[in-house]
Amino acid sequence: MKIAIAQINPTVGDLSGNAQRILEAAIQAADLGADLVLTPELSLCGYPPRDLLMRPSFITKTKRQAEALAKALPSDLSVLVGIAEDNPSAAMQGQKPIFNSMALLQSGKVKEVFHKRLLPTYDVFDEDRYFESGTKASSFLLQAERESIHVGVTICEDLWNNETFWGKRTYSINPTQELVENGVDLVVNLSASPYVYAKQVLREDMIAHEAKQHQRAIVYVNQVGGNDDLIFDGQSVAFNRQGELVCRAAAFSTDLKLVNFDIDKQDLQPAVIETTLLAADAEIWSALVLGVKDYARKCGFRKAVIGLSGGIDSALVSAIAAEALGPQNVLGVLMPSPYSSKHSISDAEQLAKNIGIPTETIPIGQLMSGYEKTLDDLFKGTESDVTEENLQSRIRGNLLMAVSNKFGHLLLTTGNKSEMAVGYCTLYGDMNGGLAVIADVPKTRVYSICRWLNRKQALIPNNIITKPPSAELKPGQVDQDSLPDYEILDDILERLVQKQQSADDIVAAGHPAATVEKVVRLVTRSEFKRRQTPPVLKVTDRAFGMGWRMPIASQWSLELSAESDKSK
Missing domain, CATH: 3.40.50.620 (HUPs)
Structure with missing residues (x-):
């Protein structure tokens, strides 16, 4: 089974433009013999859409665009596309009105929709403001000719709750663990993970740990590009079930990479690995x-x-x-x-x-x-x-x-x-x-x-x-x-x-108390400027x-x- 990593650069709100970017990547992937194309989180509407998500017309038009995209895609290709999906239970149960979802487009239709389960609410993330959490493990059967694999779907934060890696559990559930217990052959993660200096090292360590612990190959696709103050670095990766890096996409540019899942070995084969990670500057x-x-x-x-x-x-x-x-x-x-x-x-x-x-x-x-x-x-x-x-x-x-x-x-x-x-x-x-x-x-x-x-x-x-x-x-x-x-x-x-750290901590680290107090005072009183x-x-x-x-x-x-x- 050949899986394409479509590392695209969407623009928030540009539904038709983003659909065209996905379509072009899908056609290129199909020409390379791909069976499945992965795109980033909320790839159709762009991440982060912020309060655009509060507008019903935005959600409706996103759904229509997904349906139109499904019809335009090559008929023998499966594509996972990020969308915001209506929550039909919201009015009756007092839930949030939408889900952060991935739509599986196959044979001209939206075949299935999978919902993100872990919603980050820290630093720049405020997903609980908009989304309801998914309640069940998400997977599907990918078929090509006479072969098939069971693919588990996770969305960004769903992969970031491994207790043995972090030393703690932030959320009560571990979506990856549940997928493994359900017998998936492969885990995919569709992300829009903002850039922070040296974050890629952490990502790769985490994904490698997850793959090795669960003995499952993992393919991770990340958004690339700038949207307002956030920068997305791409650097999508794939790890085999031994936790070894088999593919890395380009940093800070769009890219399309193909990885091959060997059904007999139940593992990913080595693919293209872009150059080693950049130095800090x-x-x-x-x-x-x-x-x-x-x-x-x-x-x-x-x-x-x-x-x-x-x-x-x-x-x-x-x-x-x-x-x-x-x-x-x-x-x-x-x-x-x-x-x-x-x-x-x-x-x-x-x-x-x-x-x-x-x-x-x-x-x-x-x-x-x-x-x-x-x-x-x-x-x-x-x-x-x-x-x-x-x-x-x-x-x-x-x-x-x-x-x-x-x-x-x-x-x-x-x-x-x-x-x-x-x-x-x-x-x-x-x-x-x-x-x-x-x-x-x-x-x-x-x-x-x-x-x-x-x-x-x-x-x-x-x-x-x-x-x-x-x-x-x-x-x-x-x-x-x-x-x-x-x-x-x-x-x-x-x-x-x-x-x-507190002022006392900083003084204990060796800085003069008077200097620390001055800096703290300047930082505190300058908030109105920032x-x-x-x-x-x-x-x-x-x-x-x-x-x-x-x-x-x-x-x-x-x-x-x-x-x-x-x-x-």
């Missing part, structure tokens, strides 16, 4: 390029605009945008102020030349003077402070938004995660934009990726990498006037934000996006001071 770079490319394409943007400061953050974002959209489609805008150093201007110009993007220069000195003069009477008797510094950023933000409005360019913000965490950014200034490209990338990682980019040629001017980072909002300013060294800051932030940021491309397991749900009006500090007091 290459992996994050690839994810961000795909995220920008798909966000622009799926939102209807052809070009982007970026404010070029001569700093490392705007340099990295410019390089990502040039790779994603083509350098001719990225406009860099230099907006020097009286405080801008000569090297910042020359560094920005050299960067633009290196990556091949056009630039425009708009000096803002006169605009700054105009603002200051306008505010003179109101501010009389006060000292110059961060207010005047922020005027520069807000002037630049207004100019960039004007360019975006006039020419229809997507404005990309350039702030990194370290700055977002501690509020070292300006509302209605450098936070202006339609997409926060590196707002989930710590400053130290920004440097690391830029050094990686320069491994073959000096794409990022060396001076940008080696000079002290500065916002240049006043004479002689550097970031470390206000913040700890970024190596220290990023370690504290990783412990505080991602590992959920709430107003553009969509943040997610590359870590704790991003400042839809999975971050901290209150703004709160008297609770992240330092957990009440618990700390009790322990002293």
Whole structure:
């Protein structure tokens, strides 16, 4: 039996377009002799559809599109397609109105529909908001000529509840275990698993463990592409019953792979394994390029605009945008102020030349003077402070938004995660934009990726990498006037934000108490800023996006001071 892994890039809500992508993959698979084609979770409507799922017309049209797709498919091919399916018991039993399902399309019809059983409700997932859980193990008999295999169907989270792998059971049932007890020959898992740095290693370890424990081959297909803040990396895999990798699809691009299930051996045969997993900087770079490319394409943007400061953050974002959209489609805008150093201007110009993007220069000195003069009477008797510094950023933000409005360019913000965490950014200034490209990338990682980019040629001017980072909002300013060294800051932030450690834990790890208290205070008081940021491309397991749900009006500090007091 030949099984095709169709790693496609759906667009949320593009029912006809997604159906066409599935049809094209199916025709290609049929030409290769496939008997069964696997597509990702909710592949027909795109994942995640979020509150589109609350619209009855969306569910109805998805069903009709599935029926139309079934008629268009090759008649001798079976295809599993992800859909949202009505729950007929919802009104009578007070259940959720729909299921997260896979439809089996065969012989021109929707033959069977299988429902997802485990619904994740953590981080970016909120499936219990929409879906009812399936109640029974899902499987079907796949027949080709005189042969048949019993295929067990799982959907994404259904595979993530192996107690012996995780050391605990998150859900009361284990769908894979039930399928094995029902005598399936093969388990397939149809997923839309968002990208997080190094997640593929965890996925492969988990699937290998599951296959070896249950002595069943597993084929896992994952969505690829960017949808809003989420990036899907693909990297679909297949493991034989010994837990050995026999196939891996491409990372961060669409792909079609064929695996052969030997009925006599009851196992998968070796197939194509794409290159070994990417190193950290290459992996994050690839994810961000795909995220920008798909966000622009799926939102209807052809070009982007970026404010070029001569700093490392705007340099990295410019390089990502040039790779994603083509350098001719990225406009860099230099907006020097009286405080801008000569090297910042020359560094920005050299960067633009290196990556091949056009630039425009708009000096803002006169605009700054105009603002200051306008505010003179109101501010009389006060000292110059961060207010005047922020005027520069807000002037630049207004100019960039004007360019975006006039020419229809997507404005990309350039702030990194370290700055977002501690509020070292300006509302209605450098936070202006339609997409926060590196707002989930710590400053130290920004440097690391830029050094990686320069491994073959000096794409990022060396001076940008080696000079002290500065916002240049006043004479002689550097970031470390206000913040700890970024190596220290990023370690504290990783412990505080991602590992959920208390201030006492972080101090015990070796950081000075005063530094930790300052960082905790900055993170806590900056929540109102983060709430107003553009969509943040997610590359870590704790991003400042839809999975971050901290209150703004709160008297609770992240330092957990009440618990700390009790322990002293």
